[in-house]
Amino acid sequence: MTTKALAPSRKRDDEIEKKVADLLPKDDENSLGKAYDPRLMRRLLAFIGPYKRTMTAAIVLMIIGTVLSVVSPWVIGQAIDVGIKAQSLDSLYTWTIIFAVVSLGEWLSNRSRIHLLAIVGTGVVADVRSALFRHLQRLSLNFYNRYSVGRLMSRLISDVDVLQDFVTWSITGLTRATFSLVGITIAMLLLNWKLALVTFAVLPIMVIVTNYWRVRVRQAYRSTRERIALINGYLNESISGIRVTKSFVREAANGEHFDDLNRSYFNANTSAARLAATFFPAVDFMGSLATALVVGVGGWLVLGDNLTPGVLVAFVLYVSRFFDPILELAQRYNTFQSTMASSERMFALLDTEPDMLDAPNAQALPAVRGHVMFDHVSFGYADGEPVLRDVTLEAQPGETIALVGETGAGKSTIIRLLGRFFDVTDGAVLVDGHDIREVTQASLRQQLGIVLQDTFLFGGSITENIRYGRLDASDDDVVAAAKAVGAHKFIERMPEGYATDVGENGVNLSVGQRQILSFARALLADPRLLILDEATSSVDTTTERQIQAALDTLMRGRTSFVIAHRLSTITNASKIVVLDRGQISEMGTHAELLARRGRYYNLYTMQWSKGNGTIGE
Template sequence: MEETLEYGTGKKRNVLKRLLAYAGPYWLWVAFSLILVLCITGLELYRPILVGQVIDEFITKKNFSGVRHIALIYLLVLLASFVCNFLQTWILSLTGQNIIYNIRQEVFEHIQKLSLRFFDITPVGRLVTRVTNDVEALNDMYANILVKMIKNVVKIIGLAVVMLSLNVRLSFYAFLLIPVIIALTSLFTHISRKTYRQVRTRLTAINTYLSEHLSGMKIIQIFVREKEKQKEFEEKSKDLLRANFREMMVFAIFRPSIYMLSVIAMVIIIGVGGSAVIKGAITIGTLYVFIQYIGSFFDPIQELSEQIGTLQSAMASAEKIFTILDEEPLVVKKESPTMLSAIRGRIEFDHVWFAYEEENWILKDVSFVIEPGQRAAFVGATGAGKSSILNLIGRYYDIQKGRITIDGVDIKDMDTDQLRGAIGQVQQEVFLFTGDIKSNIRLRNEEIAEEEIKSAARYVNADHFIEELNNTYEETVTERGSTLSAGQRQLLSFARTLAFDPAILVMDEATANIDTETEQLIQEALEKLMTGRTTIMVAHRLSTIQHADIIMVMHKGRLRESGTHQELLNQNGIYRKLYELQLQ
C-alpha cells in the first residue's frame, strides 16, 4: 500500500510551525547562532572591500607599509570568520541532534500508545522508516538549512546594499538577470517538492517490503519463490532508482543554469565596468569589489534554492511523521481512572457486541461471568470469536455495545496499566527479543529479582533446558528466539508470565506448538500456575481443557453452550460434535 500525501499551503505552514516549535527549548542557542551568522556575513562582505582598498590606496601608490597593515587586518578577519564558523557549526550540530533525539523519542513513545488496530493495518517497515529515515531527514534542516537560509538572505541583501552604495549604474547591470533567476528558482522549487515526496514514498515502500519479506524468508524458501520475490523487489528498487534519478536531474539542470547566469552577469560587469574604469568613472578597486561581489551574489542564490529543496525534503518527511503523531489511539485512557487496591479476577461480559470494522460483528450479544480463581475455557471453530474475547479483557480493543467489568468495575474506567499488569498472557506465537534468557523473562522490569526469574523458570520446568545452555540465564537470544525450539520458546513465555505474578492468566492455544513430552511438563506447571488465579484458556484440542470449571462454546460470534465437559457432552450439541470429530 503506497502513501499519498498532498498538503495544501495552509497545512505546509502548519508543518513548518510544528517543526520550529521543537527548537523552542533551544531558542537561546539558536539566537546566538543567528548573531554569529550576522558576524560571519559582515566579515565576508568586508574582505573584498579590504582588497579593493589595497588596490586603490596602496598598490597604485606603492605604499607597502599600508599593504602590510591591510594584510594584517585581512588575516584577523579570516581568523574571526574561522572562530565564528566553528562556534556556529558546533552549536547548531549539537542543537540539531538534541532536537532529533527528542522527535525520535516522541514518535516511538506515541507509537507505543497507539491501539493494536493501528498495527493490524500498518506495515512495520513503514513505521521503521518514520522513526529512522524520516526523523533523520529533519536533522539537516535543524543543523544547517534554517540558519544558512537566513545567512544567505542576509548576504544577498548585504551584497545588494553595498553594491548600490558603491555604484548604482553598475549595480543595475548586475541585477539584470534577477527576474530570470527568480523564475528559475520558483520552477525548481515546485518540481523538487514533487520529486522529494516521491523519493520518500518509494523509500517507505521498499523498507516495508524488506521488513515483511525478510521476516517471512522461511516461507519464501519453502515454496521456492526466490525468483518471483526478486522480481518484485527489483520493480520497487527501480521505482526508487527512477525517483532518485529525477531528483538528481532537477539539480543537474538547475545548478549549471544558475552558474551560467552568474557567468553572463560577470561578463556584463567586466564589460561595463572595464569601460567605466577606462573612462575614469570608477576605480580598479571598485571594479574588483564588484567582480568579487557578483561571484558571491549568485552563490547564495544557488545555495538558497538548494536549501529550499532540502527544506522541501524535510517537509515531506515531517508530513509523514506528523501523520503518525496525529494518529489518535482508539483505546483512550481515562484521565482519572479507578484504581483497585487489588484485582481478584472476577470477569463479566454483559451483552457485549464487538467488531474490528464498522458492523462486521465478531461478537454478538455475548454475556458470561467468570468467578475469581475459576478456570474457564473457550472452544469453537476458527473465527468464532474466541481470541477476540481475550483481547477485549485486556482492553486492547474497545467494544461497541455492552459492558466488560473486572471485579465489578468497567474496564473503560480502570487504569489500563493496572488492568494489563494484572493479566498474564501466553500466546501461541511466542515473541522473544534480542538479548539473553534473563532479559526475556524480566522484560527490563528491574523489580523482578534474579532469584524470582530462576524460581519462575523452575516452576514451569524451563530450567531443564536453560541449565544445559553454555551461559544458562546469560545465554544470548537472537531476534525472535530463532536459536531456540518452539517448545523452549513457549516455556520461556510461561516463565515470563509467572515472573510478573498476574491475577488473571490468559492462554491462547498455549500448548499448540509443543511436543507431547514438553506439554506434559507444562501441564504439571499449569496446575501450580492456575491455583488462586482466574484462568482463561482457548484451545482447539479439547483434551487440554476437559478439566476446566466451565467451558464456553462459541459459534459465529455467539455464546451457544456453557458448562463442564460432561455437562456439554450430555447436551448433545455443538461441543459433542467437536469432541466426536476430534476423536475420529
C-alpha cells in the first residue's frame, strides 16, 4: 500500500469515516446487547445438553487444575522453609517431588480439559449450524426476498463461530477465573493477612482501569466487526460482478472505494490496539506495583522475624497470579456480550416461522392426472398491490398452456402459485380437484417439473446435476435423459464426460448448455405437471431446434405451463393465455387469437414481424 494510503490526513480520515458510516446498517444487526441474558443462555445450554457428561468431566478437571495451581506457590514456600531454611536435604527432595507431581497433575488436567472442551465446542457449533441450515430449507421464498444472502451467511458462519469460542473457553474460563481468584485470595489471607491487605491496596486502581477499558473496547470491537463485514460484502460483490466492472472500466474507482473501506478498518483496528496497549501494560504495572509493595513490606517483616522467607516467596508467587483471573474476567465480559448478541440473532432466525406451512390436516397428494384449475384467483406480493385479479384458468390433463404478456403481467406469478411457493389471496388453485393448500407441499412438488429462466447448477459432476431430482436414477437413466434433450453429444466432448465438474453454478458450461442440462434434470424426474419459465430464452436458434423435439416428448402426456417469448414454443400450445396487468385479456389457440385481431395479434405483429422471433418482451 502506498504511503498516502497508509497515512492520509486527519481531514481525509474524517471524510472516509463519514462515507463508511453511511454504508453501515441502520438496524441493530451489530449491537452488542446484554452481557448476560438468562433466556438466551438457557437456549444455548440446550445445545450443550447432549454433551453433558463431557462438559461435566471438563469442569471436574478444571476444578482439579485450579486447586493444584493454587497449591503450587504454597508447596514452593514449604520447600524453602522446611527444606532450605532448615537445611534438611530430605525435606527439600520431598517437597520438590511434591511440586513436580502437582505441576504434572496441573498440566494433565488442563490438557485434558482443553481437549474435552474442544470436542464440546466443535460439536455444539456443528449442531447449531445444522439446525440453522435445516431451518433455512423450510422457509418460504418470501423470506428470501426479504433477507439478504450476506446476512444469512453471517448467521451461519460468524455468529456460530462465536459460540465455539464461548463454549470452548468462556464457560469454564469464567468459572476457572472466579475459582482461582477466590482460592488465591483465601490462600493469601491464610498465609499473611497483612500482606494480603497490601496487595489489595492496588485493586481500586485496577477497577478504574478495567472499567475504562471495558466500556471503550465494546465500541472498538463493534466498529472492527462492522467494517470487516463491509469489506467482505464488497469483496463478494466485486468478484461476482467482475465482468461488469471490466466492461465499464470501473477498476480504478472500485479500487479507491475499497481503499476507503480498508482504511476505515485500519483505523478501527488501530483504536482497538491503542486500548489494548493501554490496558494490558497497565495490568502488568499493577501486578509489578503489588509485587514491589509485598517485597518491601514482606522483607521488613522477614527481617523482624515476623515472617518466614518461604511464606514471602509463596506470597510473591500468589501476587503474580492474582491479577491473571481479573484480567480474564475483564476479557470474557466482552466475549459474553458478543455471544449474547450472536445468540439473539441466531435464535431470531430459528424462531422465524415459514410463511408457507402445511395445513394441520394436510394429506399427501395422490398421483395426479394433470387437471389444473385456477378458480377466481387473486394475489399480491404486498398488501394493496395486486398482481393477479380474478384469474380463472383451466388446464385439462395433457394440455399445454402458454402464458403470454408483457413484463409484469403476472405470468411468473401464476406458476409460483401452482407450485405453492406463495398462497393465493383469494380463490383457489386446484390439482385434480384438490385445493393445493390442503395437501402437503412435498407431495405436490414431487409431481412438478420446473425449468427456470435462470438455470442453477450445483457444484459437482454433470451426472449429479441431472440426477438432482431423482437420486435413485441409474447412470443409464441419466444418459437416456441427456440423449432425449440433445445433451449427450456435448457431454461426451467434455474432458471427463458425465463426470465433468460443472463448477460453481455451472461456470464451466455455456448458458445454453446449462439450460439443456436443466431439461434433462426435469425429464429424469418424470413429473406429471411441467413448468417451463422462459426456458428457451437463452438458447440460440440452432440449439432450440435441437431441444424442441425433446420438449415435445417431455410435454407429451403431461400438463404443461409454458412461459416463453419465442413464438415457436407457443404456436403449438393447446391454449394461449394472454395476460394484461394481472388479468386474462384473451384465451385460445394461436390461430384463434390471430383471427380475433386483439392483444395477442398486436403482440405478434409488433414483435414477430420485426424478425426477432420473440413475443411479449
